[in-house]
Amino acid sequence: MSFQPEHEIHKRRFGRNLGIGLLLALFVGIVFGLTVVKVLAIGEKRGFDGVVRQEVTPQVKQP
Amino acid sequence: MTDIRISDLPVEAGFGDYVQLLKPRVMSLVVFTALVGLLVAPVPVHPFVAIVSILFIALGAGASGALNMWWDADIDGLMQRTRNRPVPSGRVQPGEALGVGMALSGISIVMLALTANFVAAGLLAFTIFFYAVVYSMWLKRLTPQNIVIGGAAGAFPPMIGWAVATGGVSVESALMFAIVFMWTPPHFWALALFMKTDYSDAQVPMLTVTHGRKSTRTHILVYTILLAPVGIAAAFTSIGGPFTLAAAILLNGWFLIGAWRIWQRDEVQAEADKYAVEKAVFRFSLYYLFLHFAAFLVEAALRPYGYGGW
Missing domain, CATH: 1.10.357.140 (UbiA prenyltransferase)
Structure with a gap:
């Protein structure tokens, strides 16, 4: 007996595999989305180390 | 082979x-x-x-x-x-x-x-x-x-x-916890009354099996009485308001009437109408929880328009 190129297990488990694949894709989307939301929530940071510097930050004019 | x-x-x-x-x-x-x-x-x-x-x-x-x-x-x-x-x-x-x-x-x-x-x-x-x-x-x-x-x-x-x-955590979240906590026993015991043989077949010590069905009916009434002040108290916190209070009074009153009817019946009456009251109270208990929490949500939604809250 030799395995067919398309083994029956591929057909039998198609639903399971598709479901897990979609769940993993959803998980990746969630982690990416959370990253975007959390990074944006931090607010604007200047400089490589996140320290606000006078020379690159617009001065706030006092009234 | x-x-x-x-x-x-x-x-x-x-x-x-x-x-x-x-x-x-x-x-x-x-x-x-x-x-x-x-x-x-x-x-x-x-x-x-x-x-x-x-x-x-x-x-x-x-x-x-x-x-x-x-x-x-x-x-x-x-x-x-x-x-x-x-x-x-x-x-x-x-x-x-x-x-x-x-x-x-x-x-x-x-x-x-x-x-x-x-x-x-x-x-x-x-x-x-x-x-x-x-x-x-x-x-x-x-x-x-x-x-x-x-x-x-x-x-x-x-x-x-x-x-x-x-x-x-806060008083509000503790009261939301308490509503579901106090609601669970009468909800499940109403189910246990008409799912007669299941729990005894499985040897699960459900109240209906260990203390009898009359005692279960009493327990349903007692827990429903204890549930009412919890639901009404939640309406007086920062998540409540007049709308929630009205909903809490109506829902708890309704649930109490159902529990009272269950308590008044015996097995002969329940068998005669195939546990109609028990089934109705079980169904209502599902609506009770949904509507009680929906009332909190409505109150919160009304707040920006100056209507919700105290």
């Missing part, structure tokens, strides 16, 4: 069977109460963070459901209501249910900690532990008060939702 035919192998689980392990119907209640807890909290949450938090709270609840199905497969197979669950029916192996439960528990707790905060994740971890270990493994087969104490597991979601927003 012996051929192995597909028909000789155990029935293979489909994706839907693994979804069934997570008790989707219970999950829907968890999603709703957790969402209300989150939305009525005084701290706004980013919509994406809110949706993802609710998703992982639901996943954690589902994980505890899978652990419960793994542990209870022997008694689930004896009860008509649970006989077709994936593990007792042989579609999912017990080890798979354990694996799914443990993996999803870890994923949901860690992800909730990263998405929201450690208080919410800690409460979720405790909920899973409480349902899987304290309720399923310890109390369910030991005491007829199993439903009372086990009900705490189902009561945590609104508290977790509140913690996602605020990072803590």
Whole structure:
């Protein structure tokens, strides 16, 4: 007996595999989305180390 | 050489069977109460963070459901209501249910900690532990008060939702917890009254089996009486208002009338109309919880327009 190129297990488990694949894709989307939301929530940071510097930050004019 | 035919192998689980392990119907209640807890909290949450938090709270609840199905497969197979669950029916192996439960528990707790905060994740971890270990493994087969104490597991979601927003617990979240906690016993005992043989077949010490049906009817009335002040008290907190108070009075009054009718009946009357009152009260109890929490939500929605709240 030799395995067919398309083994029956591929057909039998198609639903399971598709479901897990979609769940993993959803998980990746969630982690990416959370990253975007959390990074944006931090607010604007200047400089490589996140320290606000006078020379690159617009001065706030006092009234 | 012996051929192995597909028909000789155990029935293979489909994706839907693994979804069934997570008790989707219970999950829907968890999603709703957790969402209300989150939305009525005084701290706004980013919509994406809110949706993802609710998703992982639901996943954690589902994980505890899978652990419960793994542990209870022997008694689930004896009860008509649970006989077709994936593990007792042989579609999912017990080890798979354990694996799914443990993996999803870890994923949901860690992800909730990263998405929201450690208080919410800690409460979720405790909920899973409480349902899987304290309720399923310890109390369910030991005491007829199993439903009372086990009900705490189902009561945590609104508290977790509140913690996602605020990072803590408060009187409001404790009262939302108390509503579900006090609601669970009369809800399940009404079910136990008309699902007559199931629990005794499985040797689960349900109140109907250990203390008799008259005592169960009394317990339903007592817990419904104790539930009423909790629901009404919640209406006087910062999440309540005139609308919630009116809803709480109506809903609790209605539930009390149902519990009173159950208490007045005996088995002969119940058999005669095929447990019509018990079934009606059970159905109403589902609406009760939904509408009570919906009232909090409506109150919160009215607040920006100057109508909600005190």
